[in-house]
Amino acid sequence: MLGHEFAGTVARAGRGVKAFSDGDRVVSETAAEVCGDCLLCRTGRYNLCPKRKGFGYGIDGAMASYVKVPARCLHRIPDTLPFEVACLAEPHAVAYNAMCVNSTIRPGDAVIVLGPGPIGLLCARMAVLAGADPVIVVGLSSDAARLETATRLGATRVVNAERENVEDVVRGLSALGGDLVCDASGASRPLDLALRLARPDGQVTKVGWSPDLVAVDINPLVQKNLRLQGSFSHSFPTWERVIHLLDRRLTRPDEIVGLTSPLDGWREAFEAMHAGRVIKSVLIP
Ligand SMILES: [Zn+2]
Numbered sequence: 001m002l003g004h005e006f007a008g009t010v011a012r013a014g015r016g017v018k019a020f021s022d023g024d025r026v027v028s029e030t031a032a033e034v035c036g037d038c039l040l041c042r043t044g045r046y047n048l049c050p051k052r053k054g055f056g057y058g059i060d061g062a063m064a065s066y067v068k069v070p071a072r073c074l075h076r077i078p079d080t081l082p083f084e085v086a087c088l089a090e091p092h093a094v095a096y097n098a099m100c101v102n103s104t105i106r107p108g109d110a111v112i113v114l115g116p117g118p119i120g121l122l123c124a125r126m127a128v129l130a131g132a133d134p135v136i137v138v139g140l141s142s143d144a145a146r147l148e149t150a151t152r153l154g155a156t157r158v159v160n161a162e163r164e165n166v167e168d169v170v171r172g173l174s175a176l177g178g179d180l181v182c183d184a185s186g187a188s189r190p191l192d193l194a195l196r197l198a199r200p201d202g203q204v205t206k207v208g209w210s211p212d213l214v215a216v217d218i219n220p221l222v223q224k225n226l227r228l229q230g231s232f233s234h235s236f237p238t239w240e241r242v243i244h245l246l247d248r249r250l251t252r253p254d255e256i257v258g259l260t261s262p263l264d265g266w267r268e269a270f271e272a273m274h275a276g277r278v279i280k281s282v283l284i285p
Contacts, residue, residue, distance in 0.1 A: 001056065001060035001061045001062075001063060001064055001067075002056045002061050002063050003055060003056050003061030003062035003063035003064070003067070004030045004054055004055040004056040004057070004061050004062070004090060005030075005062075005087055005088065005089075005090040005091060006027070006028060006055075006061075006062035006067065006087050007025075007026065007027040007028075007077065007083040007086035007087040007089070008025075008026065008062075008067075008083060009023055009024065009025055009026070010022055010023060010024045010026060010074075011066055013071075014071070017071045019071055019074075020071055020074055020076075024074075024076060025076065025077050025079070025081075025083075025086075026074040026075060026076055026077060027074070027075050027077055027086045027087065027089045027090075027239070027243065028055070028062075028067075028069045028073045028074055028075075029073040029074075029075070029090075029093075029234075029235075029236075029239060030054045030055055030073075030090055030233065031046055031047055031049070031052050031053075031054060031073065031233070032053055032054055032055045032058075032059035032069070032070070032073065033051065033052065033053040033058075033059060034046040034049040034051060034052050035049055035050075035051040038050065038051070044235055044236065045235060046235060047232065047233035047234055047235045048232065048233070052233075055067070055069075063263065063266065063283060063285070064263075064285060065263075065285045075089075075239050075240065075243055077243055077247070078243075078247050080247055081243065081246060081247040083284075084257065084260060084282050084284070085246055085249075085253045085257075086243070086246060087282060088246060088251075088253050088256060088257070088280065089239060089242050089243060089246060090234075091118050091119060091122055091280070092122055092242045092245065092246065092251055093234035093238045093239050093242045094119055094122070094207065094231075094233065094234060095119055095122035095123045095125070095126045095207075096126055096234065096238050096241060096242050096245075097231055097233065097234040097235075097238050098119075098123055098126075098182060098184075098205055098207040098231035099111075099123050099126040099127055099130065099180075099182065099205070100126055100130055100241075101231075101234075101238060102205055102229050102230075102231040103180050103182070103203055103205045103229065103231075104180075104203065105127055105130040105131065105132050105179075105180060106131065106179075107130075107131030107132075107133075108131065108132070108133055109127075109130075109131070109132045109133075109179035109180060110132070110133075110134055110136070110170075110173065110174035110177070110178045110179050110180075110199070111124075111127040111132040111134075111135050111136070111178060111179065111180045111181075111182065112135075112136045112137075112138065112170060112178040112180070112181045112182070112194075112197050113127070113135070113136070113137045113138065113150075113155075113181075113182045113184055114138045114181065114182065114183045114184060114185045114190045114193065114194060114208075115138070115139065115183065115184040115185030115186060115187075115190065115208055116137050116138075116139040116143050116146040116147055116149070116150050116158075117146070117184065117185075117186060117208070118256070118279050118280055119184045119186075119207060119208065120137065120139075120182070120184035120185070120208070121137075121146065121149055121150055121153055121256070121279060122251070122256070123182050123184050123207065124137050124150055124153055124154070124155050125153045125154060125251055125252065126251075127180075127182075128153065128154035128155070129245070129250060129251070132179075132180075133156060134156035134157055134173045134174065135154065135155045135156050135157075136155065136156060136157045136158070136159060136169065136170060136173065136178070137150040137155045137157075137158045137159070138158075138159045138161050138166050139158070139159070139160060139161065140160065140161055140162050141160055141162045141163070142276065143160075143276070144160070145276055145277070146276060146279065147159075147160065149255055149256075149279060152252070152255050153252055153255055156173070157169065157173060166193065166197065167193075167196060167197065170197050174199070176199035176200065177196075177197055177198050177199035177200075177202060178197050178198050178199060178202060179198075179199060179202050179203070180198075180202060180203045180204075180205065181194040181195075181197045181198045181202070181203070181204045181205070182194075182204075182205050182206075182207060183204065183205070183206045183207065183208055184207050184208040185208045186208035186209065186210055187208065187210050187212060188209070188210055188212050188213065188214045188216070189212070189214045189216075191204070191206060191214075191216050192214075192216045192217055194206070195216070195217070195218070195220040195221055195224075195226065195228075196220060198220070198224065198226050199224070200224040200225060200226075201224070201225050201226070202224070202226055202227075203226065203227045203228075203229060204221075204226055204227070204228050204229070205229045205230075205231055206228070206229070206230050206231070207230075207231045255279070256279045256280050257278070257279070257280050257281075257282050258272065258277065258278025258279055258280065258281065259272050259277075259278045259281040259282070260281070260282045260284060261281060261282070261283055261284070262283070262284055262285075263283050263284070263285040265283070266283055269281035269282075269283055
């Protein structure tokens with residue numbers, strides 16, 4: 001059963017669960033199974049547990065009327081935060097972890113985001129909230145609608161890489177290059193461009209990934225003294241922070257949800273996302 005981005009009420013608390021009661025409004029993290037005993041689990045970095053299994057991948061997810069969730073995954077949400085917004089916490093947590101935990105952004109930093117998919121757009125928004133300027137979002141011709149969304153989310157400049165030279169645009173706005181380049185493209189190839197766009201002593205954070213293997217010129221990493229950082233998933237403090245940002249609507253969730261549908265409208269909900277007509281669809285079981 002798919003579904004790892006979800007919110008709801010506690011239908012029945014398990015025996016022995018003390019922290020939550022029936023009727024509590026909650027969102028759930030995604031690490032459905034972790035070992036609880038390794039170094040990562042014992043230091044609060046359970047998202048990196050080698051035994052981790054996520055909802056919708058080996059464990060039944062939430063595209064159903066009910067889902068079984070360990071209490072340790074849950075966060076209470078305020079009454080002012082509707083479920084249709086709260087269910088966006090997961091991708092926001094991915095973006096927050098990439099930009100605000102695994103990367104350093106200071107006010108006025110030049111930040112470049114490669115790939116305006118849902119995660120790339122949320123990463124751009126996190127950069128804006130962290131005070132970055134300029135924030136440059138790079139996509140392709142097929143991303144036209146998503147690049148418009150990037151502008152509404154506060155990006156200073158969007159670039160269609162099929163029409164403009166990305167390096168020229170970046171150096172026109174920040175002569176040395178980006179303080180931080182976030183590769184959210186969901187492919188391996190753009191790492192090459194990311195390493196070229198970063199300024200000397202800058203950072204490259206890779207949050208998008210795919211199984212494709214490509215040859216990349218890794219030399220700028222050494223020559224420019226870059227910090228290359230991967231970013232995977234998220235953990236408890238990031239969720240608490242993201243719930244606050246969503247509750248205050250600081251992440252502009254209205255720009256992200258383009259379609260709300262009952263569960264049996266799942267096909268149209270998925271197709272609208274695949275076609276790029278909406279950034280995120282929300283299913284209400
Ligand atoms: Zn573990």
